[in-house]
Amino acid sequence: MTNYTNHKNNKPLSLEIRAQIEASFQAGVQKTQIAKNLGISHSVVRKYTKPLPFGVPEAVKDEALRLIKEGHTNSSIARSLGISRSYVLKLMPNPTKRAVPLSAEIKLELVRRAESGETVNAIARDLGIDAGNAMKIVKKHRAKLNGVEEPIPPSAKRYTAEQRLTMAQMHSQGVPLQEICGLFGATDTVIRKAYQKALDAGTVEPRFALSMEDDRQLLKIKRDFPQLEEWRVYAVQWYELVESNFAIVCTSINRFLRFLMQHRISPRPADFFLRQNSKLIPNFFEISCPKSDHGAAMNNALADFLDWVLIQPEFADDDEELGVTTLPIFRNPIARVRRSDHRPQRGSESNKQVMPYWMIHDLRRRIAQGRNLRDWTWVQGISGKITASGDKESRNWFQVDESQIDKADPDCVWRVRQRLDKGPVLEMWSPVRWVACLIKLQTTARMGQIRMIDSGEGDTFKVVDGTEVSNDSPIASGSRRKPRRQGAIRLSNEGTVVLYFNTNKTADIGRSWDKKGQECAWPHLPDYQDDPYYWIEKLRAWQEKYNPPTRLLPWKDVPSARRLKGKSDSVCTTYPDVVFLFRTPETKSATQFPVAAGAVDKAWQVLIAGYEKILCNEGKRNPDGSAIELVRDGRAETTIHGLRVSLITHLILDGEMAPELMMKIVGHARILMTLYYTKPGLQRIEDALADAAKKVDATKDAALIRDLKSSSAERMRKHVIFNAKEMIDVIPLNPKDRNPLGWLPMHDGLCLAGGNAGPVDGDPRFPGCHNGALELIPGQGHHGPAPGGVRNCCRCRWKCAGRAHIPGLQATFNNRQFHLYKSSSAAIDAERTRNDLLIEKARIEADGHPFLRTRELATAERLYEAAMQKMQELALDVSAVHRMIERIKALPDTDEGTQALAVQGDLLTVQCVVEETESELLVLSEVCAGVELYPDLYPGSAIFEYAQLLDMAFEREGKPFVLAKLSEKEKLLSANAIMRELERQANPGNRLLGRRKVVEIMDRKQSLQTTLGINLTDLTALANMGNETTSSKLKPLDLTKKALNVGS
Secondary structure (H helix, E strand, O other): OOOOOEOOOOEOOOHHHHHHHHHHHHOOOOHHHHHHHHOOOHHHHHHOOOOOOOOOOHHHHHHHHHHHHOOOOHHHHHHHHOOOHHHHHHHOOOOOOOOOOOOHHHHHHHHHHHHOOOOHHHHHHHHOOOHHHHHHHHHHHHHHHOOOOOOOOOOOOOOOHHHHHHHHHHHHOOOOHHHHHHHHOOOHHHHHHHHHHHHHHOOOOOOOOOOOOOOOOOHHHHHHOHHHHHHHHHHHHHHHHOOOOHHHHHHHHHHHHHHHHHOOOOOOHHHHHEHHHHHHOOOHHHHHOOOOHHHHHHHHHHHHHHHHHOOOOOOEEEEOOOEEEEOOOEOOOOOOOOHHHHOOOOOOOOOOOOOOHHHHHHHHHHHOOOOOHHHOHHHHOOOOEEOOOOOEEOOOEEEOOHHHOOOOOOOOOEEEEOOOOOOOEEEEEOOHHHHHHHHHHHOOOOHHHHHHOEOOOOOOEEEEOOEEEEOOOOOOOEOOOOEOOOEOEEEOOOOOEEEEEOOOHHHHOOOOHHHOOEEEOOOOOOOOOOOHHHHHHHHHHHHHHHOOOOOOEOHHHOOOOOOOOOOOHHHHOOOOOEOEOOEOOOOHHHOOOEOOHHHHHHHHHHHHHHHHHHHHHOOOEOOOOOEOOOEEOOEEOOOOOHHHHHHHHHHHHHOOOOHHHHHHHHOOOOOOHHHOOOOOOHHHHHHHHHHHHHHHHHOHHHHHHHHHHOOOOOOHHHOOEEOOOOHHHOOOOOHHHOOHHHOEEEOOEEEOOOOOOOOEOOEOOOOOHHHOOOEOOOOOOOEOOOOOOOOOHHHOOOEEEOHHHHHHHHHHHHHHHHHHHHHHHHHHHHHHHHHHHHHHHHHHHHOOOOOOOHHHHHHHHHHHHHHHHHHHHHHHHHHHHHHHHHHHHOOOOOOOOOOOOOOOOHHHHOOOOEEOOOOHHHHHHHHHHHHHHOOOOOOOOHHHHHHHHHHHHHHHOOOOOOOOOOOHHHHHHHHHHHHHHHHHHHOOOOHHHHHHHHHHHHHOOOOHHHHHOOOHHHHHHHHHOHHHHHHHOOOOOOOOOOOOOEEO
16 A cells, blocks of 8 residues: 655655656646645645746846835736746845934824825835835834834733633534634634634534524524614514514514614614604615515515514504504504515526436436445545545545444445545445435425435334335334324325325425325336335435434424425424434434435536536537537536426426326426316326336437427517517516416417416416406506406417417407497497487477486496497407407518427418408308307307398299208308308309309399309208208318408
């Protein structure tokens, strides 16, 4: 074994290492790099290498002397000439030499100018004297003014053993170093040495600084601002009542208390709440809160706290009838802020990226290189710095005694690491954070859920290889009648083995301890790299052996940095005591606490960075030949939470997993409104998920090309027209953030709100008809209901359309135009009736007689206003549809890219013509054709009028009424079938021109048989065949660019 230098006994390096140092040095390698490469200290390298020769040209030396005489500082001279400060100091006059005596006049001038505020260096430069000598004269003068004959020379301060122990105890309790330095006048080095000595002696506990969330008694406020004791007592009481958003509450109250001191506001709550003082209180939100949604939440949390203080007995009156009311002389000076006003606009691209499934599949196998933890060689050496023994030193390795390891255990990974300044050390590898990353790659659970899961070591029974057996752990609790069932693997009520996550975010709110969490019917997959059950059992066994639990741990004992963020003590007490699976034996002071979120995130960053290098070395590249980039600006593009989005996306879209089942698996309250109340059985979920996993695995190679070709943003404006002013208001710009499952296809466009007619679960933020209008007040984000009412999509901002929707828009336009004509006729009739009554009223009252038809006039007024309102709404709908058609016509003719709303072919060059016509039959034919093709359109009286006009035309030909005897649906199908046959007879090449010719003949009341040379007896047989036969003979409308028309 190589004998490295030991600084204590000065053992020399081996000749081999010394030769490597000398060869690297001669090759031009820097000494620091040599030390890193060989894993030795920099001082050892300097010892075995010669100092580099140093020389400065005479011209540079002369320039430096000139600048020194001009009074420039050594730092500025060294920086400007590119030489070291030490060389400049050598050129400067020796300060130890006897200074040239100065005259009394110069001394007086020096002192006078120094007292007036000028710097000593500037004065010395002007007077041409040495700056150091000038500083001594000024200090001596100031010392005399303070009653001291000579300045006190600095001396080393000595501290007693009691003082050093106090310093160590304060540092151990989390008191900042700066504060301890101020109290004792000591340097931070003195305090650290005192703490380390006390820690080695066992007289203090390891340092554990209280975070803001853990400081439930506000001890830092008590120490820093004792005058705020009244506020501190109120805040501590408020902490005990808070159940949600605890992190925001802590931040807001801490900032508020420091806000009081910074702005010299009275520390007494009574003075703060006085109504007459409210105008003197600065704006807390503007000064202390970020201008964002989070800042608004902080401001409102503080307002809630102050409202609570105002109903305390000191500020309120308790009346038996009115209850507790704040006294009139007090008020809350903190106004609430609307959070929606400060929500930032979404950028053009999201930072959440979906990882292709082939990468997820590959990463699982690169982490789990074998069935045992000893086989995980890649992740064992992926992080840390290289040591003298060639191993990497990182937080995953922790020091153990030889009695703690089992060399025969394939899951026990240990090593002896050589150290330069100390003896060798025995270390064990902790797989905790890497197993957490693997479970995240295997399941759709949130990372917070994975970190918090219970190992099951405290359960009455535990599941081993799919079988429930008795738990022999010393901390096992419960009985066969009332067993404890909190482990990550357990039997469901249906008898199947499922995953159990003991937390489920907001779904846990308001639930009792036995109903918290979420069961996930994840299947047992054949490959161990894909099976989370296998590795959860493996880690549980590892923890039982090498980091056994000492007790069931209450949630409130877990520091905030290790548990789920923002949970108060009152909320933590609602969770059962837990034995965390992902305990961290590598952290001496927190071996029973779960791994921190930051630690897992760092492991993920290291994992992705290493994986990117592997893909590069293996020659895997994008289809365009560029390198695959997984890390950008030092961060992984796919976050650890992005894996959840990735797996959900691939299982639904590639694996064809039913969304209603996926909703139960991922623990969402809803994915779509229509799936909210779906309750499938656990066995059905497991079977469907197993099949989906097989399909995804079979398509992973094809998914590689598709995912790598996906662009980060689509040029939607070249393919789609939106009713909204800005596309970003209704659809994310990043394609990966879009959810096509929530879109509702319609005949004339697409509803991006999924057809929701009202708020989902009472939440008005969900898109739907209730917020389909433009902003009520620009810039505030509040939207009114869709114009025209529910399901009136013509002017709704959630509607968009492309070229493929031109036929549907044509039908909508014709339909709305017909109803507009009818409503305008009704409005004219209503106005005529109203005007007649008004004229009669004026005439009768002019004769001095009472008008006795007041009720009829009121009814006429009401009918007139209703008719005018309906006509106005329909006119706006017609205008909106026409405007959308014109905007689609203006889209560029390009077939670049693919869009769900754009089609290729004849419709790309579609043209529309809006014309006025006097023919009622032409309008009715267009309307009824659209109603047959698009059942969503409301026909009104169009079908009956259309059938009546056809029957009248047949009567002129000597034929009986055939359509009058049919039902409304039969009238529609038969009339359209007859018209299409007439069109074909009139112009086989162009149905639209054929229709115009037929309508023209019928409007002139000419004979169809004579003009077209057809037999109407065969044609009217279509109507007599009934509904089924007519439907079977129905031919699709030809709506190509040659036949497309919009009638008025």
